[in-house]
Amino acid sequence: MNGPYTDGQSPSFEEKVGLLDERSLSSDSESDNGVIDLDSHLPLMKWVAYLLSPIGFLRSLHWRASVIRFVWFFIPSFLQGRQMREQIRPSKIHPTAYLDGMRGLAALFVFFCHYTYQGFSIAFAWGFDNTNYQFMKLPIIRLWYSGPASVSIFFVISGYALSYRPIKLIRSRNTKEFSNAMASTVFRRFIRLFAPTTISTFVIFCLIRLGFYELTRDFAKDKTYHRNVVEPHPARFANGWNQLCDWIWATFNMIHVFGWEEQGGRNPYDVHLWTIPIEYRCSLYLFLVIVGTARLRTTWRYMTLLTVMGVTYRKSRWELLMFFFGMALAEWDHIRAAHVSHAVLPISEKQAKPRRNILGQIFWNLVCILGLYLLSFPDDGWGKTPGWVYLSTWIPEWWVGAKFRFWQGIGAVVFIIGVSRSSLFKRFFNSGVVQYFGKISYALYLMHGPVMHVIGYHWENLAWSITGVDGEWYTVGWVLGACFCVPSVIWCADIFWRAVDIPTVKFAKWLESKVVIKED
Template sequence: MNGFAPSRLSLSHEEKLILIEEKSLSDVESESGRVDLDSRYSKPQWMNNVGVYCRSSRLSSWTSTSLRVAIFLLPSFVQHRFSHERARSDRVGPTAYLDGLRGLAALFVFFCHYFYTAFSIADGYGANGGNYIFWKLPFVRLLYSGPSMVCLFFVISGYALSLKPLKQIRSRSFDGFANTMSSFVFRRAFRLFLPTAISTLMVVVLLQLGVYERTRDFASDKHYIRNVVETHPLQAESLKWQLHHWASEMFDFIHVWGWEKFGGSTMYDVHLWTIPVEYRCSMMLFLVLFGLARLRTGVRFFCLAVITWFSLRNDRWEMVLFLAGMALAEMDLIRGVHNQPPPQALTSPVLPLSEKPSHKPRDPKRHLWIALSIPAMYLMSQPDTGTEGVPGWQLLGSLIPEYFSDKYRYWQMWGGILFVFCVARSPPLQRVFTTPVVQYFGRISYALYLMHGPVIHTAGYMVERWAWSVTGTDGAAYTRGFMLASAFNIPLVIWAADVFCRAFDVPTVKFAKWLEGKCSIKE
């Protein structure tokens, strides 16, 4: 029996640490980019027409339901191609690039967790006189550098959660600020924990259906899984005990009273340890916003710098990233990049040639921010196994303070902050992250984070076993088999994230807003 007994419902912190690989990092999604949920994910008119067709054709209820489900399971970008409605405006908001940046980071975190089961990806290029592999070069390794992407996620979260409150602070709208902060605090737990509860409950169902058992031996077979062996969720003796254990894990998952590493991790998906970290940092960020709200701008920045230094000195790198996001948000407000254009600017009236405005002069610093983003990405490329013996990292490694425990995060942290700083000031860099494909990944980023683990451990491992049975595992055949499996697994994970986003992620956001409206005192 591969399951566990009722007496094993609780896991010690030491056991939870064993469940987590040190480099098993993942992302979280901030509340940025949710303003237009209704327009992005409302049911297209052509889908309503399907319901009319089903009724007019007198199809059976089973056939009608099956047709609706089949249409819903189509990826959202496929559904939109069938829509004859007028397309949404191509105008993007001033922070849309952050959504795109978060989306690519989520994709690269998925690549990290997918690739590191088969290949060693944590060490640096040329480490200890070896590892001269193209994919381990600085900049290139960012395509699968999970830890660096976590730094970006936390900076973006700090920025997104601070932006609206800081706008109200700077406009002296303190009543609005109080309402906003009350709403943020109320809804934050729902935003982070409801989707994770649903995704882990799906794992419970798959466990009891025996899906995980079909890949259990494969998940720990070093003939195939040659690098990181991730924890494969355990099957309980009955559905009752599985649900009991799941509820116990979810209770511990809301880990707000301690800051130990991986304290809120759960056996049902080891990648979810960042969610409790995100929640704690969000609450601390809200407290800082409350405390500094009525201070003058210069005093507020001074106090924020002191709090950031205090967080760094206490080895709270995640809090440093959130506070840096807050600082970047206010810097952008001071620069006026979030000011809405006047209504007449949107109409673009035709003027006589003599009255047409001259072209706006280009920012002379535009090349500076692109140039500065290069060392930022280099810092984000810090190897996860340390800098010792890695060409180009000896000096930087010697500058890491002794009190900083997670040495490999140090320069990744500063690189992530500097990169977001540069992108915020460079329209050419922002255009990279506002393309339709990148924005799509931004919309499904949280779902991509939640879905990639369960999909890899079930259907993903099945596909890999089939692929290696075709190519073999000797020498280069191992890599060919992995790439063959990737051709199926990567689209499969993206599709699962797309469906989960529409079925659960977006509805939980709307539910939290609805619940807040029902519970709040009406003014």
């Protein structure tokens, strides 16, 4: 994202928002400062001596610097000094960087959901059936472990990010650059989504064959500790070849674009990746709508999009509807020039502006709170839960999808609209810590499952062996385990981000540059 790009290689907005910052890590030349180049300084006779002496030859190598770089790579990026901190949160951030931070927290909350639901029932909200009066189940408070609500936010942001630049080019009537940008986005989308998942599940395959999953297999299915949802480990085949064939088929099966089955393409090696086939399928539909409406005037493009959204809504395709909402919001931001610097206002207008700004900010902060409340719609038991009974009657009877997706989806859209106008919420999502989670969001989503099973279960087992599982001590042990499991997941996600996520984007760009038709 730094430096000039050719038309065919311009960075898509998807890569700027919520995926990663593609600036390269420290180069070898920067890392080797102070290391003497023996090739240019040692006399010929000394090189002959080194060739005759293997030990001397090894001493002549730059292995110390290589080892240091290798070890240093495993240090979390936020501890690696100013250069990496600048990569995480540049001094000048993109106007829509708040979406990056929002997606990062959503990924973190999905992890919290999968850590929490194994020990506690989280589908029911505060007051369900005159029970569940715990503080953590109150609306908005419960969002920190609400995975389904976070998924709705994922899909709206993906629709926005994938649409933003194409719509900008459409509105500027730059037909040539639009066609290049769309071709590039479509070509790289598959690699962007499935290359990291292939690598992450292959790592799981290797860990299974090496026996690491066997160390916690009994713990994973022990109802003494996992009292609610049991996430069994992937099966370990007796034959390694059969296991490899099974992994290959599971990886191939994730490319699920020809059906709408519930969690179609689910990968048994990491059951949390069921959203990735949906992301890809909905992306293709979104690209089709963008291209199909590219030559329409703004009014007719909006009318066409609203018609498509109406059909999608009637068909209960909530996930695709979220993508289309993202496209609609992206175009609306372009219409209102949300991310364009405005000219200096006259003095008279400046004097009247502060009062309007204060009232406007109060209004949009309230819109954000409304969105958070709707996102808190319970996954189950809404008909017997205070605060949700009336809203549940508004869910159409013909809605064949999961009922809770209806209001959670609306809440995601309302919240993102509110945040786009709220300086308070934007400031929060643009903060350094939140932006960091935005950078590692995809890596965090891919890594939290295997790390939780291979490393996290050891921490939980150790914690409960100290606290016991009787009464409130069960919760104490759960919290103690989280104190070690959460940092472990973040650390591994940070490594995966730098080792796989960033190189994947670079590889997709490199591959595209090698196979596209060169312009004259």
